[in-house]
Amino acid sequence: METVLRNNKLLTFVLAGGRGERLYPLTKDRAKPAVPFGGSYRIIDFTLSNCTNSNIRRIIVLPQYKSISLNRHLLQGWNFYRYELGEFLEIIPPQQRVSSSWYRGTADAIFQNIYTIEHDKPDLILILSGDHIYKMDYRKMLQYHLETGADLTVAGIEIDASQSRHFGIIGMDDRNRMTGFQEKPKKPVCIPGKPDKAIGSMGIYVFNTEILVKVLSKDAKSDTSHDFGKDVIPYLHKHGSKVYIYPFVDENKKQTLYWRDVGTLDSYYEANMDLVKVDPLFNLYDEQWPIRTYQPQAPPMKTVFAQMKKGGRMGVALDSIVSGGCIISGGRVERSILSPYVRINSYSDVRESIIMEGVNIGRYAKIKRAIIDKGVFIPEGSQVGYDLDEDRKKFTVTDSGIVVIPKELKMSI
Numbered sequence: 001m002e003t004v005l006r007n008n009k010l011l012t013f014v015l016a017g018g019r020g021e022r023l024y025p026l027t028k029d030r031a032k033p034a035v036p037f038g039g040s041y042r043i044i045d046f047t048l049s050n051c052t053n054s055n056i057r058r059i060i061v062l063p064q065y066k067s068i069s070l071n072r073h074l075l076q077g078w079n080f081y082r083y084e085l086g087e088f089l090e091i092i093p094p095q096q097r098v099s100s101s102w103y104r105g106t107a108d109a110i111f112q113n114i115y116t117i118e119h120d121k122p123d124l125i126l127i128l129s130g131d132h133i134y135k136m137d138y139r140k141m142l143q144y145h146l147e148t149g150a151d152l153t154v155a156g157i158e159i160d161a162s163q164s165r166h167f168g169i170i171g172m173d174d175r176n177r178m179t180g181f182q183e184k185p186k187k188p189v190c191i192p193g194k195p196d197k198a199i200g201s202m203g204i205y206v207f208n209t210e211i212l213v214k215v216l217s218k219d220a221k222s223d224t225s226h227d228f229g230k231d232v233i234p235y236l237h238k239h240g241s242k243v244y245i246y247p248f249v250d251e252n253k254k255q256t257l258y259w260r261d262v263g264t265l266d267s268y269y270e271a272n273m274d275l276v277k278v279d280p281l282f283n284l285y286d287e288q289w290p291i292r293t294y295q296p297q298a299p300p301m302k303t304v305f306a307q308m309k310k311g312g313r314m315g316v317a318l319d320s321i322v323s324g325g326c327i328i329s330g331g332r333v334e335r336s337i338l339s340p341y342v343r344i345n346s347y348s349d350v351r352e353s354i355i356m357e358g359v360n361i362g363r364y365a366k367i368k369r370a371i372i373d374k375g376v377f378i379p380e381g382s383q384v385g386y387d388l389d390e391d392r393k394k395f396t397v398t399d400s401g402i403v404v405i406p407k408e409l410k411m412s413i
Contacts, residue, residue, distance in 0.1 A: 077294025
């Protein structure tokens with residue numbers, strides 16, 4: 001496998017054009033892969049960190065929807081590749097090179113960049129999604145692909161059958177060869193002996209280049225949705241290609257496999273809140289598997305005021321993630337995540353919330369179970385999350401009662 005990487009026989013595409021409609025208003029001005037996560041990160045950082053930790057350094061990112069924020073982040077935080085050594089991370093927007101349309105689906109996104117494959121001439125193509133949270137050594141999957149002699153290998157994860165409507169569901173035999181594929185079925189094919197479990201596709205694919213070019217060229221001329229899950233994978237299986245399933249090997253080193261889509265506001269909130277637990281499911285602090293991102297030249301976080309007398313103010317953060325540049329000035333933060341340059345002013349109280357970059361929480365404000373996007377100023381004495389009926393008049397409120405305040409909103413009392 002290392003020979004494949006060393007001899008530049010692998011080319012990796014990261015699909016990063018997701019609109020993220022279910023994450024609105026967080027995706028009002030940015031694509032889903034560019035949405036902040038865990039204080040200092042963007043969602044795409046987790047896929048790209050997997051590449052770096054897997055020694056994969058020939059990467060093409062394919063954006064589409066509202067990509068300025070994503071492009072800026074990649075140029076600032078992922079510009080360390082050595083082109084003279086054959087390494088690169090290139091951002092290729094839709095160019096209408098082979099079509100007059102935007103990308104019509106995941107397969108079409110690769111097809112519209114087929115000239116890049118023909119120019120690079122790799123033996124293998126690794127296709128990844130830029131909007132999932134997980135840790136994976138892709139080298140193990142690539143090695144499995146070579147050992148099985150597969151035409152296509154699909155990464156699969158065991159899921160509860162009740163969640164099948166959110167996944168492409170894979171049937172496989174005892175040799176892990178695909179026996180069928182269902183796109184988001186209500187009644188999935190379950191794992192033999194496990195009637196409540198199924199194998200879900202993770203949207204991670206390894207193709208032999210020759211097979212991929214042929215099937216994409218055929219799909220482009222067909223009346224399909226031009227999607228890997230809906231069209232390309234079922235076609236290859238139906239026409240006798242060797243399609244194998246690679247069971248997900250989690251580098252997160254926890255008892256429960258960790259892979260999250262964070263495709264809804266509630267799932268996004270829950271995944272972030274997991275990070276502030278005493279023993280979170282997802283480990284950000286593993287030195288053997290670092291998560292890379294753009295780090296602004298921010299000063300250390302600071303707390304000020306510790307007036308212990310009755311009625312005094314105290315700047316304190318408990319069970320929270322606090323990023324650089326934050327100042328907690330006489331306010332209280334509990335079980336929350338603060339992105340860089342957040343200011344929490346005196347006598348304010350922030351609980352179980354995600355506060356993004358540059359937010360200013362005014363004095364005496366009370367915030368509970370909220371997501372507050374970049375650059376918002378919360379006026380003195382405001383309350384968010386305490387009266388959901390009132391919040392719904394001004395903001396998005398999710399089914400579970402999370403209040404979402406959009407980017408750079410100028411609030412008034």
